[in-house]
Amino acid sequence: MATRETEISIVRAPRTSRWFVLQHRLAPYLFVSPFLILFATFGVYPIVKSLLLSFYVTNGPKSAVFVGLQNFAFLFSDPDFHKAVWNTAVFAFWSVFLQLPMSLGLALLLNSLWVKGRELLRLAFFSPNLLGQVFVGVLFSVLFIPQYGLVNRFLHFIAGIPTDTKWLSNPDLVMPALVLTSLWMYVGFNMVYFLAALQAVDKDLYEAATVDGANAWHQFWAVTLPGIKPVAVFVLVMSTIGSFQLFELPWIMLNNSAGPDQAGLTIVMYLYQTGFVTGDLGYASTVGWTLALGVLIISLFQMRVTGAWKGGAD
Amino acid sequence: MRFPYGPAALSMLVLSILSGLWLAFNPARRPQATLVMWTFAKTHYDAYKQAIPAFEAKHPGVKIDLQLVSWQAVTSRLQAAFLSDLDVPDLVEVEISAAGSFFRGPLKDVGFLDLTDRIKQSGLYDRMVQARFAPYTSRGRIFGLPHDVHPVMLAYRRDLFEQLGIDPNKIKTWDDFIAVGRKVTIPGKRYMLELPDSESSRFEPLLYQRGGGLFDPQGNCIMDNEIAVQTMLFYVPLVAGPNRIASDLGGGQIFTKAVEDGYFLCMIAPDWRSKTIEVDVPKMRGKMALMPLPAVYPGGRRTSTWGGTMIGITKHCKNPDLAWEFALHLYLNKEDLAQRFRDTNILPALKEAWDHPAYSEPRPYWSNQPLGKLYAELAPHVPFQYTSPFVATAKGKLSEALVACVQYYKTHGDRGFEEFVRKRLKQSADEVRRLMRRNPY
Structure with a gap:
């Protein structure tokens, strides 16, 4: 139902407006961007970082030596x-x-x-x-x-x-x-x-x-x-x-x-x-x-x- | 103008813009303190709170932010702070069993300032009990100032000793102690000594008493040497088998009840634990007393050590000279130390502080014994306790070996016990060495 209303409102809007076209394209990304930014920062980055770390021997937080698969x-x-x-x-x-x-x-x-x-x-x-x-x-x-x-x-x-x-x-x-x-x-x-x-x-x-x-x-x-x-x-x-x-x-x-x-x-x-x-x-x-x-x-x-x-x- | 995605999306957008603006114009307040210090002990926290105003008055404009971080959290929080370079305190008190783990990696990467030169140039190395620098030393460099000595005595139920006709002055060696213990122990009802059979916290002081340890001064794992074997052969029959004279129920309220009920007659009691006993078992006021640890052989060492704390200055500290001065203010002021001793029973590592009258005051809880004097007399004989970045692992492995030896002894008794002990300690030590060999530094 909401989709239908949205479609109607889009049809009624002036199609020629460049601003409308631009914001129509960007708006979905804008709405999902807070989640994406947070997920990338607190989800993806730690996952990737931990994967990389698993190939290192770390002594304390500052020293890391690459050891390949030796940890495994x-x-x-x-x-x-x-x-x-x-x-x-x-x-x-x-x-x-x-x-x-x-x-x-x-x-x-x-x-x-x-x-x-x-x-x-x-x-x-x-x-x-x-x-x-x-x-x-x-x-x-x-x-x-x-x-x-x-x-x-x-x-x-x-x-x-x-x-x-x-x-x-x-x-x-x-x-x-x-x-x-x-x-x-x-x-x-x-x-x-x-x-x-x-x-x-x-x-x-x-x-x-x-x-x-x-x-x-x-x-x-x-x-x-x-x-x-x-x-x-x-x-x-x-x-x-x-x-x-x-x-x-x-x-x-x-x-x-x-x-x-x-x-x-x-x-x-x-x-x-x-x-x-x-x-x-x-x-x-x-x-x-x-x-x-x-x-x-x-x-x-x-x-x-x-x-x-x-x-x-x- | 209508918002094309509906009121819900509009309200989300408005809310996010408003909250973003609010955060932008009301940023989190930046810490105003000149020095931030973490401590994990409430007793230390309370004492330092009292000492801070004098330091701040002496240094106008300086503000000290003292934070109490739980003992369980301080290690992981500090590791995380070092890792992220965020919210790293200027000074930290670290518990002895965790200190070694901060000395991993190349010396240049240790998160604490090397205090060796400051300690030696200021003469503190001679003014403090030297053995107490060992746990905070790595590869010859000292990273912490010792807070305490923690000499070990035996706390005992004086009233029950008198009822049972036990003269503590006649107990000079562990053999004497065991002989008495076998007479008075009633399995399941009364034990001569509180000792656990499932972890090594009280095995270690007895190991140190004999001159042993987990590591040698060079950081090599020595927990399977002859001293460790002999300690294990001594310890296990105390807590297992038909002639056991020791047991353990746990801490907290159960410990209180057990002491009150006379379930334990004696407890291993470093200075800090004497305060714990006072607080946890208040009904025993006037019924408790302290005696030196029995010696391994006649004329041998009558004490050991259990626990400890260091203060370290992190490399993130922007004003290390001021931090050093503050550390000295906390650890060297004789009047403050005397008051702290009255509050905590903890003997400071600074030897000259022990002359203060506070250490000779009779303590009603301990049958009017001069608590400080008793501990201070033993303090010079406290054994060295060397550490390693792998100290936590070694403690765990030692506990595993202890449990395995206890299980073996319960099943097989003396038959093949010594051989098993040697084999099991070697297995544990080899596992520690295997981990140490992974260290590429």
């Missing part, structure tokens, strides 16, 4: 990077295979008409996401405190687990603690996506399936899952990307460190430490670009496996 060669034999990749992958695995089914389960539950107080429960499950990761990190670092922490007290009460269990200083328990925290934070968030998708599934399909004799399980597989597939793929890809960007939560929970035996070291944390603690921005850029390429490949793989290339829901 070093990266693939760097045990710290291996550890960071492993930790991040483990976290991402649990995010996908634990968090998403739980989110979907909750969404199915809260989409059922027989559940009382659904609106309140939806708000309750979503509300952890209203808090920032830093706040949640501080909160859970207190909950996981040995001897006096609520988690240990509770586990001691129900299962006799020792109260001095050190969740955040035992390398074997750091990742479970991080996964538990992220579950609390993100299950409700992803539930909202699934809820929206569930509510968009055509109700007639359920009626038709019921007429055909399909039970609830068959309906879930044959109607619900295909119906929510585009959203499920979106949530899967976004959760994976989010997991690979994990930084604040372990950084805060582990007291600004990678934790015992680097059990909480993630790729982004390693990037930060390399760039701003060790001062090698070149190598940090290499880590960053490797992460970006890795996430791109994994996302493309997920989209291919789930059939998202073919048009999602179909």
